[in-house]
Amino acid sequence: MRAIMLYGAWDVQVEDVPDPVLEEPTDAIVRVLQASIGGTDLYLYHTMPRTGPGTPMGREFLGVVEELGSEVRGMKKGDLVVAPFTYQDNTCDFCREGLQTSCRHGGFFNTAQAELIRVPQATGTLITLPVGEDSALLPSLLTLADAYSTGYYAAKQANVNPDTTVTVIGDGAVGLLAVLSASRLGAKRIILKVRHETRTELGNEFGATAVVAEHGADGVARVRELTDGDGTHVVLEAVGYRESFDQALGMVRPGGVISRVGVQYDEAEIGWGVFGRNITLTGGPAPVQAIVDELLPGILDGAVEPGKVFDHTVGLDEVPDGYQAMSRREVLKVLIRP
């Protein structure tokens, strides 16, 4: 089959590789209908050293069950399925506590940008979808794999509710879907901190009530100005740089919550400026299985269309161009049809 490989920063290639096979009785093989390029893919695309044999790519996919191991339950060949960006048994103590990302038999996918994918722990991982292969909902359902679930988890961990004011830092797909999530959780006031004004329209459509385009300290000052000097109860930090965390500290109201969707730094300020104002810091890799039941109905009934974050569609051959376009921020998020 054909699959995407990364050999070092900026070097993405399409290759012929052996088809995956069932290795464990708990595995399934899924034919990938749609995959996408996400933040972790881009991070590796920007930073991976050119050493070693290269790595397959892709954490987000949706497809059709082709083969099932003998111990897989709850699905059959031909079912349409989407998977979290992690696999998990969904039965261990961490899974039962709703932390499937720490499953005792789990791990992260990294071979989704391909024609076929082997899915470990298929019973606990694959989510069957009540739609056909030709459904127009597939791009939105694909966002359950990561971008929508990640934005929603951040908002949920921050306890966003109708009494909460929210700032979202970041206008990538996750940031925009964090806006949508905050809106779905009832927030009446959602400030979107964008890097480029071009992402404003989708942000507004998803529920942003104000957009801040100023950078650095000016952006912080603008958010405070919009909130009588106090900041917002919640800041959803959807960039992951130290600089954006520092901005979040300036934008959050005393007693508030900073909820992160990613992190590319080690140390940061958590002294009196955090403690003295009773700021809570939360977030982490989203346990999709713990929240998918809250997100699926809204997509199926058309109440939300998170798939609008996809503004560019490619075949496998054009995936290298897709990485480049996303990296240059020429496109928001790339959908792949293998």
Added chain:
Amino acid sequence: MRAIMLYGAWDVQVEDVPDPVLEEPTDAIVRVLQASIGGTDLYLYHTMPRTGPGTPMGREFLGVVEELGSEVRGMKKGDLVVAPFTYQDNTCDFCREGLQTSCRHGGFFNTAQAELIRVPQATGTLITLPVGEDSALLPSLLTLADAYSTGYYAAKQANVNPDTTVTVIGDGAVGLLAVLSASRLGAKRIILKVRHETRTELGNEFGATAVVAEHGADGVARVRELTDGDGTHVVLEAVGYRESFDQALGMVRPGGVISRVGVQYDEAEIGWGVFGRNITLTGGPAPVQAIVDELLPGILDGAVEPGKVFDHTVGLDEVPDGYQAMSRREVLKVLIRP
């Protein structure tokens, strides 16, 4: 009147100073029956530069209302009262949200180790107590001012409940009362990380189910060993040093909460080791007025006796010796009877 002054590290003195007077119609004057030495006092005692005119001392007090400003409501002269370590109007938006420590008309007390104290915002600050001046409950009621409230707030912010396993780092008064608080909130398993074995007895009496006396990495390893390698759902960090925060990171279970009662460092590790394991960091100065109704009944009905943390009682003249004894860890917490 006589009052305690600090002129620089290690230099505490008893002095004659002018009696406080009503300055605002919202003030009250309270005659101090009991005060105590707390963590912030000790921090200043260890670190304050010997410059300037010196500072009065004391954040924790309980006493009798002597004078009331014309706008004070809800109490009368002669009432026995205790105050949080902060004053607050208890009516502003932050107070209504339960964050009295960020009150728009609030501040921190620092003149409690004296015969009399002026209390700003008396209506929102003073908590009247249904006991007499000779009640044996006074020391326990005094812990509402800070130590018990701080320990309880940390546990409550971490959502300690009957399904939660807890580690408490720190065997000072706040750490021990965090153990009591976790126990009151139903935690079945409470590991107390002590610095000295001597504090073990009171920790056990307050509800600790295991005591760890090993230091540094050995202490972390011991907590993990006691929890099948996973750590506890909650770590209540009641020391405030960077080293103890690092220990907390090693002791907390994926998906867990580190709740801090103080902080004496600026930056710390909050990268993938925090984010990737979905760790939440919370805590802050305790908004006593928001939780006192949950703590007062248990003291009044004798269910708990947090005043047991006081193991040394002094008059004002002996307060300098009291600071020294607490600093040397010869005593746990000093009660002052002016």
